[in-house]
Amino acid sequence: MIASMIGRIARGMGSNSGRPPAAFPPIVLASCCLSFGLAWGLSSPVRAADYAAGPALAAPEGGVACSIGQPFWVPTGPTAETLPWPSVYYGHFSGGRPYVDAFGRTIVDWRDEHVCFPTSAQCRAWVKASYRTHHQPEGYRGCLLLR
Structure with a gap:
């Protein structure tokens, strides 16, 4: 699902159709940010400070x-x-x-x-x-x- 959205955005940005590129739905952006934040926070050595x-x-x-x-x-x-x-x-x-x-x-x-x-x-x-x-x-x- 995410790969197809990225492909649509890439195709939309490369075209000269005059329309803005497609955007990610807010739920997809939120889940990506949450996943990245968890991965970043749990992999950092700062977690050991607790x-x-x-x-x-x-x-x-x-x-x-x-x-x-x-x-x-x-x-x-x-x-x-x-x-x-x-x-x-x-x-x-x-x-x-x-x-x-x-x-x-x-x-x-x-x-x-x-x-x-x-x-x-x-x-x-x-x-x-x-x-x-x-x-x-x-x-x-x-x-x-x-x-």
Whole structure:
């Protein structure tokens, strides 16, 4: 189908009939662009930048991802009011870890995590473990008692 359209366009451009050459239908152009974009994006070494080698950020033991102070249009996660614990500690960690991508460029794997914990010890242990792997450049880290 595409080959016949290309042939018609080539014949139309070569003629002196005075009429404009035939054009591809929009659906064919869209599918060609999508195919080319996928092939280009998946074959590039930049795709490997999503898979940084090295230690991952520490998984929060006993904590859950939570949100505080979000605008009303942002979907919210659990908050201090909805968690069943008698006390809630809000752990915030931000920090980075440099690594070299496939092109030899140094890129920073930056993390910004917000997690709620039932105890201060769990919160501090998570922040310490996260800082151990992501501290260059250094960001904000700490635990705050919400309730």
